[in-house]
Amino acid sequence: MYGSEAASFCELFETRVRYTGVSLVYQIDAIIVLTPIPILAALLVGGNGNRQCWLATYVLLACVGSALSPATMRRTSLVPALAAAPGA
Numbered sequence: 001m002y003g004s005e006a007a008s009f010c011e012l013f014e015t016r017v018r019y020t021g022v023s024l025v026y027q028i029d030a031i032i033v034l035t036p037i038p039i040l041a042a043l044l045v046g047g048n049g050n051r052q053c054w055l056a057t058y059v060l061l062a063c064v065g066s067a068l069s070p071a072t073m074r075r076t077s078l079v080p081a082l083a084a085a086p087g088a
Contacts, residue, residue, distance in 0.1 A: 041058075
């Protein structure tokens with residue numbers, strides 16, 4: 001999973017800002033998206049009489065979003081490296 005994730009994140013940014021861009025995406029995503037998941041899961045299950053149907057729906061929607069997100073990504077590998085460099 002991490003091999004394809006790293007390649008996907010690198011495709012998001014031009015060569016000159018790739019390191020900073022990938023780092024920011026990875027860290028901010030972890031803070032905003034991953035931190036509240038255990039709390040949200042407990043609320044979805046506990047607020048529904050200990051049935052997991054709402055949690056399963058949340059996971060299903062997250063999977064659909066993850067499957068569709070590569071379609072919205074732009075490809076920077078098709079842009080020549082010199083064209084992306086400042087002053088080139």
